Amino acid sequence: MTETVSDSRRTSATTPVPRGVLGPALAMEWVRARSILSTWVILGCCVASALLAYLVGRGQADLREATNGSLGSASLDTWISVVTAPVSTTAILVGIFAAMAIGHEFRYGTIDVVLTHLPRRRVLFAAKTITVCGYGVVAGVVALVLGAAVLAGAGLWNRVGGDAVTPGLFAGLMCRSALVACGFGLVFLAVTALTRSMRWGIILPIIWLNFVEVAIGAVPAMNKGVWRYALPFRDAQSALDPSRHGFDTAGGTNPWLSLGVFLAAAVIVGWVSAERFSRMDV
């Protein structure tokens, strides 16, 4: 760059610190996320949703006692259902956070200013994806650990899960929870960038999750063989709780495979969105 002014004051404005290509964008994203209240409100909601684990767990424990322990082998599935209940809510909340990450830029016109300061769109999109994933990991793990802690603290851990719950099983569940939350974030971020609307970025995935996939999943053929993995959001739920859709009785689904399919779908949507974002008028 040809400097036209030997302006010593300019050197005091910026401190040249080598931070790589992504560093400046990540630094901006960090301040962006922490400087608005909704980020903390959403995180608070994630924590609050962990209380659901207690309510659901207590209900399950009472049921177990009422039936004199006749829930039998279903106890592990019950424990998983209880402990992952807040994660499903958290995943949606992470999605809303992700939609805000880019939706606010369009809504309030800050995208112009940001892209002028940082004119590489792919870098900005990547930074937002990393921020959303970071938030997803934190929120997903917090929700699961708090859910489990609440269960344990209330003395419901063994009453619901019995001895079948091992540290390895819990670690796997924690890992899948974090990745499911990241995947939700990526899908919501991608849809928001594609539609340039925070509202649609939230509404469309929720409609897809709650109506479109439910309708398609009602077709019997979709619950057999490889078709059990064909619906991405259902896969996300299966990754957390394989028994949720009753597949266990039909041979079961592999939670890691479900997670893989869901994340692959999220990455494809994210990639399409990033490509579109890098080319469109903002």
Place this chain on the structure above:
Amino acid sequence: MNVEAVHLGKRFGSRVAVDDLSFTLEPGSITGFLGPNGAGKTTTLRLMLGLARGSGQTLFAGKSLSAYRPGTPVVGCHLQPRAFHPKRRARAHLDMLGRIHSVSPQRIDEVLAEVGLTDVANQRAGGFSLGMAQRLGLAAAILARPPVLFLDEPMNGLDAHAVYWFRTFLRSYADQGHVVFVSSHLMSEMQLLADRVIIIARGRLVADEKMETLLQRYGKPEVLARADDNGRLVAELHRMGIAAHLRDDGFVVADVDDTGIVATAATTAAVKLLELRQERSSLEQVYLELTAQSQEFVPSRSTP
């Protein structure tokens, strides 16, 4: 840093918004960017900044904007008066953008003081008046002291003091060797502010000249006179074959460049001259003339 816009073009469906525009912006000067509503000014600015996609390219010191490493301050822009999250505090807004360039907290304080927002730095920007919002937008644009500044209608809705402050500020910024490119509808302000003017209409370049050259080239010289009997003065000028008319403000406008001719006419008509001066058409008159055929939205009546 020179800025070169080379063959910029943009279509919205079948409508051509920007049609093969090329011009250069020089450091150390303020360039005014004028055109009727819908002429393509904002689209041109967005094309130059890479916010809209079209044909052509814009080079900042010979390189496209995206070729600079992230964190390099190249251009600052202020395209919308309220381009900030309303719940974010003013200082946090600047801090957020400043992180891209590793701007120090001291520099943020300095910029807030420069634009006169120190007292409200910790208030949420959503509660700001239009004038304060414009100042915050300018603060964001100059935060990293970029060598190039793009501003779209920065003085809209400002009171006289704020307009004066803006004008003084932009002049001093340009005097430091920076490129300042300002689009505006306020012709009188632009005449006071800009060193150079680029006028477009229907996406095409109409004029790209220094302000003085433009006014000399297109601005017609006129003589303004006020007499104790304006009607007789106008009649005498007509008799001498000179086009003249009586303006609403009580001045006789004669299409000549010599005050002596009007003085002679007054003597001949035996009227007493109260005021006599030569004037050249204002930027507004030149602009209206140059863009007369290119207005996008023309009212059916000019008077109520």
